[in-house]
Amino acid sequence: xIDTQSKNSIIQIFRVYKKYGGKHALTDVTLDxxxxxxxxxxxxxxxxxxxxxxxxxxxxxxxxGQVLVDGMNxxxxxxxxxxxxxxxxxxxxxxYKLIPTKTVFDNVAIVLEAMGTKRxxxxxxxxxxxxxxxxxxxxxxxxxxxxxxxxxxVAVARAVVGDPIIILAxxxxxxxxxxxxxxxxxxxxxxxxxxxxxxxxxxDKELLNKxxxxxxxxxxxxxxxxx
Amino acid sequence: MILHYKRAIQDILDHKFLNAVxxxxxxxxxxxxxxxxxxFVNASDIISSWQKGVRIMxxxxxxxxxxxxGALKLKIQDFYxxxxxxxxxxxxxxxxxxxxxxxxxxxxxxxxxxxxxxAFAIRMIPTSKNREKIEGLTTRLEALPEINDVEYGHRWxxxxxxxxNLFKLTGFxxxxxxxxxxxxxVANTIRLVLYTRRExxxxxxxxxxxxxxxxxxxxxxxxxxxxxGGTIGLAVLFVTFLxxxxxxxxxxxxxxxxxxxxxxxxxxxxxxxxxxxxxxxxYLSLKQFLKS
Numbered sequence: 001x002i003d004t005q006s007k008n009s010i011i012q013i014f015r016v017y018k019k020y021g022g023k024h025a026l027t028d029v030t031l032d033x034x035x036x037x038x039x040x041x042x043x044x045x046x047x048x049x050x051x052x053x054x055x056x057x058x059x060x061x062x063x064x065g066q067v068l069v070d071g072m073n074x075x076x077x078x079x080x081x082x083x084x085x086x087x088x089x090x091x092x093x094x095x096y097k098l099i100p101t102k103t104v105f106d107n108v109a110i111v112l113e114a115m116g117t118k119r120x121x122x123x124x125x126x127x128x129x130x131x132x133x134x135x136x137x138x139x140x141x142x143x144x145x146x147x148x149x150x151x152x153x154v155a156v157a158r159a160v161v162g163d164p165i166i167i168l169a170x171x172x173x174x175x176x177x178x179x180x181x182x183x184x185x186x187x188x189x190x191x192x193x194x195x196x197x198x199x200x201x202x203x204d205k206e207l208l209n210k211x212x213x214x215x216x217x218x219x220x221x222x223x224x225x226x227x
Numbered sequence: 228m229i230l231h232y233k234r235a236i237q238d239i240l241d242h243k244f245l246n247a248v249x250x251x252x253x254x255x256x257x258x259x260x261x262x263x264x265x266x267f268v269n270a271s272d273i274i275s276s277w278q279k280g281v282r283i284m285x286x287x288x289x290x291x292x293x294x295x296x297g298a299l300k301l302k303i304q305d306f307y308x309x310x311x312x313x314x315x316x317x318x319x320x321x322x323x324x325x326x327x328x329x330x331x332x333x334x335x336x337x338x339x340x341x342x343x344x345x346a347f348a349i350r351m352i353p354t355s356k357n358r359e360k361i362e363g364l365t366t367r368l369e370a371l372p373e374i375n376d377v378e379y380g381h382r383w384x385x386x387x388x389x390x391x392n393l394f395k396l397t398g399f400x401x402x403x404x405x406x407x408x409x410x411x412x413v414a415n416t417i418r419l420v421l422y423t424r425r426e427x428x429x430x431x432x433x434x435x436x437x438x439x440x441x442x443x444x445x446x447x448x449x450x451x452x453x454x455x456g457g458t459i460g461l462a463v464l465f466v467t468f469l470x471x472x473x474x475x476x477x478x479x480x481x482x483x484x485x486x487x488x489x490x491x492x493x494x495x496x497x498x499x500x501x502x503x504x505x506x507x508x509x510y511l512s513l514k515q516f517l518k519s
Contacts, residue, residue, distance in 0.1 A: 057433065080437070087435035099427045101241075113230060114436035158434065 010035045016065030025051040026221045038198040038213025047218040049201035053168050090159030094171035096151045098143040105139045111162045133157045149180025169200045185210050235447035249416040253456025256405035263398035283349040284378040285368045310352045317343045413508025421516045453505020457498040
């Protein structure tokens with residue numbers, strides 16, 4: 001059972017298994033992530049990092065075990081409650097996942113629109129967050145004409161605009177040059193210092209060193225003991 | 228809500244061709260269904276105006292004493308549904324016939340004796356002017372020994388009513404069929420739009436959009452398609468009606484009734500139904516899509 005005494009934990013993962021067909025993607029993973037923590041999940045490609053993050057935002061369901069996010073038991077959460085879980089999370093995808101037919105503004109605003117925020121406040125917040133990530137100038141641009149680094153900055157803006165309590169980032173610097181990667185690292189650090197919990201899956205050693213925080217290693221779906 | 232409307236209108240503009248096809252299909256379906264409705268409304272008017280003029284003629288056997296005719300008249304007057312009974316002697320009958328056939332006086336020149344029988348002209352009370360009651364009275368009259376023959380002048384009206392009812396049934400069946408077809412066409416259009424926007428909708432879900440937030444613009448889109456299709460269909464029918472009705476009125480000199488368009492109530496019902504068709508099509512495709 002999950003340790004209910006861990007009142008400071010924002011994410012609790014207890015004896016989680018994930019299988020795709022007959023193949024184990026995660027085996028007996030147990031993790032406890034306190035509030036305001038910065039957790040880096042490292043490991044080679046195919047180790048199960050992305051799968052672990054997907055379990056946290058319910059893009060996938062666990063095969064066995066339990067996951068608690070901010071007190072919500074994801075095994076028991078109803079379909080209707082999933083959007084409320086996701087609004088607590090800011091998700092950054094390796095492939096950015098921006099909507100190509102919408103402008104930078106609309107891509108970021110969609111989070112607030114989905115939350116039912118008033119239009120005036122949406123304008124104000126989106127502009128403010130785009131200023132923070134240095135994309136205010138490109139507010140009316142469409143994602144396909146932006147560079148990879150710029151797209152990822154928009155993705156970061158979208159992830160943080162709803163004031164999430166946790167940021168989940170899947171290889172946030174994976175396809176970026178070092179300058180763009182540094183900008184993203186600095187942004188993530190900035191949001192972490194504001195009190196947001198960071199969970200980052202990466203195999204980028206530079207990111208691991210620069211961002212700081214607790215590091216856990218995944219290998220073939222199993223958590224490796226710390227060195 | 229304004230946001231949902233904006234997104235719905237943007238979607239329609241982004242997929243102009245698909246939406247135009249759907250709206251036109253709904254319009255054609257509505258046009259066919261309402262053309263049937265228009266026919267029924269006017270055919271019903273014709274039938275009821277004919278029924279209002281229904282008169283039963285009861286012809287007497289020859290040589291009925293005049294003294295018995297008064298009693299017989301009172302007897303018939305007491306039958307249920309009878310408003311008034313008028314005795315028409317054979318002489319009066321012949322005079323009426325001559326008046327009606329003024330242009331062919333030669334027909335009566337060689338007439339040696341009056342071939343017409345005495346008769347009663349019976350009018351019914353308005354609430355009894357339906358086929359069943361008229362036929363019931365006819366049967367009772369035929370059973371009277373003094374009556375030789377009963378002519379229900381609009382007997383063919385019964386046959387017409389039967390054909391009309393058959394048409395009505397066909398109309399309902401066709402209307403139902405077209406509505407179902409329209410629902411599936413709307414469902415397919417929305418499904419195609421959903422598939423082209425699959426990735427976008429998935430992203431919206433991942434950033435916390437609830438199903439209702441995703442669905443709302445599509446429902447609005449379906450409702451707009453239905454309402455627009457219905458309005459266009461009725462507008463086309465109205466223009467066609469204006470052109471055709473004046474010709475019909477002139478050609479057939481229909482002075483006993485006026486050809487009329489659908490009432491506001493029927494008009495509203497049709498628009499409401501076409502809006503429901505749009506909504507239902509949307510509901511079906513969204514239900515299936517969001518499940519996947």
